[in-house]
Amino acid sequence: MKILVCISHVPDTTSKINFNNELTEFDTNGVQFVINPYDEFALTRAIWFQEKQGAKVTVVHVGDASTEPTLRKCLAIGADDAIRIDAVPTDGFFVAQQLAEIYKQGEYDLILTGKESIDYNGAMVPGLLASFLDIDFVNACISLEIDGTTATAETEIDGGTETFTANLPLVVAGQKGLVEEKDLKIPNMRGIMMARKKPLSIVAPVEATAVTEIERFEKPAQKAACKMIDANDVDQLIELLHNEAKVI
Amino acid sequence: MSVLVFADTSEGIYKKSTLETVSYAKAISDLLGSELVAVSMNATDNTALQNYGANQIVNVQSASLNNKQYAATLTQIAKEKNSTVVVLGNNAIGNSVAPLIAAQLKAGYTSNVVAVPINTAPFTVVRKNFSGKAFGQTQILSEVKVIGLAKNSFGIVEKPTTATVTDFQATETNTTLASVSVDKNSGKIAIADADIVVSGGRGLKEASNFSLIEDLAEVLGAATACSKPVSDMGWRPHSEHVGQTGKPVAANLYIAVAISGAIQHLAGVNASKTKVVINTDPEAPFFKAADYGIVGDAFEVVPKLIEKLKAFKAENA
Numbered sequence A: 001m002k003i004l005v006c007i008s009h010v011p012d013t014t015s016k017i018n019f020n021n022e023l024t025e026f027d028t029n030g031v032q033f034v035i036n037p038y039d040e041f042a043l044t045r046a047i048w049f050q051e052k053q054g055a056k057v058t059v060v061h062v063g064d065a066s067t068e069p070t071l072r073k074c075l076a077i078g079a080d081d082a083i084r085i086d087a088v089p090t091d092g093f094f095v096a097q098q099l100a101e102i103y104k105q106g107e108y109d110l111i112l113t114g115k116e117s118i119d120y121n122g123a124m125v126p127g128l129l130a131s132f133l134d135i136d137f138v139n140a141c142i143s144l145e146i147d148g149t150t151a152t153a154e155t156e157i158d159g160g161t162e163t164f165t166a167n168l169p170l171v172v173a174g175q176k177g178l179v180e181e182k183d184l185k186i187p188n189m190r191g192i193m194m195a196r197k198k199p200l201s202i203v204a205p206v207e208a209t210a211v212t213e214i215e216r217f218e219k220p221a222q223k224a225a226c227k228m229i230d231a232n233d234v235d236q237l238i239e240l241l242h243n244e245a246k247v248i
Numbered sequence B: 001m002s003v004l005v006f007a008d009t010s011e012g013i014y015k016k017s018t019l020e021t022v023s024y025a026k027a028i029s030d031l032l033g034s035e036l037v038a039v040s041m042n043a044t045d046n047t048a049l050q051n052y053g054a055n056q057i058v059n060v061q062s063a064s065l066n067n068k069q070y071a072a073t074l075t076q077i078a079k080e081k082n083s084t085v086v087v088l089g090n091n092a093i094g095n096s097v098a099p100l101i102a103a104q105l106k107a108g109y110t111s112n113v114v115a116v117p118i119n120t121a122p123f124t125v126v127r128k129n130f131s132g133k134a135f136g137q138t139q140i141l142s143e144v145k146v147i148g149l150a151k152n153s154f155g156i157v158e159k160p161t162t163a164t165v166t167d168f169q170a171t172e173t174n175t176t177l178a179s180v181s182v183d184k185n186s187g188k189i190a191i192a193d194a195d196i197v198v199s200g201g202r203g204l205k206e207a208s209n210f211s212l213i214e215d216l217a218e219v220l221g222a223a224t225a226c227s228k229p230v231s232d233m234g235w236r237p238h239s240e241h242v243g244q245t246g247k248p249v250a251a252n253l254y255i256a257v258a259i260s261g262a263i264q265h266l267a268g269v270n271a272s273k274t275k276v277v278i279n280t281d282p283e284a285p286f287f288k289a290a291d292y293g294i295v296g297d298a299f300e301v302v303p304k305l306i307e308k309l310k311a312f313k314a315e316n317a
């Protein structure tokens, strides 16, 4: 089984978000970049298939050279090889077209992604990719098993969960639950040394156009100070929620 | 030309979030001066959509469809109705169907949109970025636009119309996806649907103490939620984890009990309108993001609050 894991490279979750050039550009100054947390779940599951079922795991990322430490980290965690498509990921449409090309060249059985990048929150690349390739798609996946060419995937639906079976090839967008928190891997020295020798190929992008464009950012409005209520006076809280906030 | 909106149902009934999505789509159709076509899925009474401005109702009745079948059906209708904008809600179905439609229609898709377009030429929307830590003004450059609406960002607006109703057969498509089982959290209110969410953190010390959260939620008719470590430790199910890497919460009221208010937690719950924090530590960062705060021990404050709320509910029933 060949698995392609799509990796998005995002600011660490603790990052303070600021913008430059009259709010047109994300300020990367002092920002630490990491593997998108949902993609880390996907990668961890892929490595489980590698260890238990002999799968080969390739990670792929659309980004410029500055993102290479993120791909090296994926290799250190256990991916077999990495592909970087050398282009700035302008929008989800552009990214999905690049990834579709890699899929077609590699004859993969399974594409794993995260359900959303935590920076631009597009939540579209996996669905676009599945549709461009005309293969089935499972979103928000919380459990995935593969048996031969059949996948069994559990996904979150509104107010519950639903389990599907599907034939490979398949696109699965993962989220929390896909693996246990304790199974996430921190690269060890051996992994890091091995990662240096693993293949990381750089490929040129194919011709593709973006269909959306971010013009400008805004920060949420500053909110008023918190009203403090005495712990012995919960009646006052109820009164405020009822008459002021009008939420109960 | 038309605006198309996906009006999904739960057990035959339109959810509040669906009516919000239809109201929002109506506002866009008004901006563009075009008709609003609502695609109604398995509704027992689709005429309800007329109250929210639908000019045409396309009625689809079908056994449960998967995302690909929904997308094929909506795409076909969008083409027949010459739709320039397709609107879906950012719920579980909307999230998986919207990008599939966008790919089919070669349309730009923006999820997490929070307001009516600020401009129609060029078509520009405002959407949440960085898990709600910022907003981005985004232009959709393609001829057809697909929009995902963030929950609780527009509200329900009544605009009575008289609509024409036509039946439509779901479009066939090749798919190997087969549903084998559905597991509904019966009797529980889903976080995504809830007006009020009551959430507990690590400060509650052990799983059994979450009865406090459940009792408080019960008096308020609220959904229950938790911080990440609480679900990581198995005190509560994963499905209750809220925050940047968990479920987003955009409720009217969010009550955080014994949660410190880490940046990743806040990123996912900040969109809630009113936030109440109960925490022993006056320095807990959550107080900076909250509207109302009580510095106190949850084990004392919450039982009192439950008791007083019961009295309040009895009086205001």
Ligand SMILES: Cc1cc2nc3c(=O)[nH]c(=O)nc-3n(C[C@H](O)[C@H](O)[C@H](O)COP(=O)(O)OP(=O)(O)OC[C@H]3O[C@@H](n4cnc5c(N)ncnc54)[C@H](O)[C@@H]3O)c2cc1C
Pocket: A013, A037, B200, B201, B202, B203, B204, B226, B227, B228, B229, B230, B241, B242, B243, B244, B245, B246, B257, B258, B259, B260, B261, B262, B263, B264, B265, B268, B278, B279, B280, B281, B284, B296, B297, B298, B299
């Ligand atoms: C990549 C990444 C992603 C993350 N994503 C999320 C996410 O999506 N959601 C999330 O929640 N976290 C997330 N986190 C974790 C986050 O950083 C915090 O660790 C977490 O939110 C803390 O949970 P907590 O507030 O329940 O616990 P703590 O930080 O331990 O806080 C417990 C609080 O309870 C208070 N307390 C103690 N006893 C009492 C009492 N008797 N009565 C009242 N108050 C009391 C304490 O004063 C304290 O403020 C993420 C972290 C990382 C690294």
Ligand SMILES: Nc1ncnc2c1ncn2[C@@H]1O[C@H](COP(=O)(O)O)[C@@H](O)[C@H]1O
Pocket: A006, A007, A008, A009, A036, A038, A039, A060, A061, A062, A063, A089, A092, A095, A112, A113, A114, A115, A116, A117, A118, A120, A121, A122, A123, A124, A125, A126
């Ligand atoms: N630049 C990228 N390169 C590779 N994969 C990506 C990229 N951007 C997004 N993805 C994948 O698509 C998923 C959803 O991203 P998005 O649609 O940007 O929210 C991510 O979790 C990744 O798995």
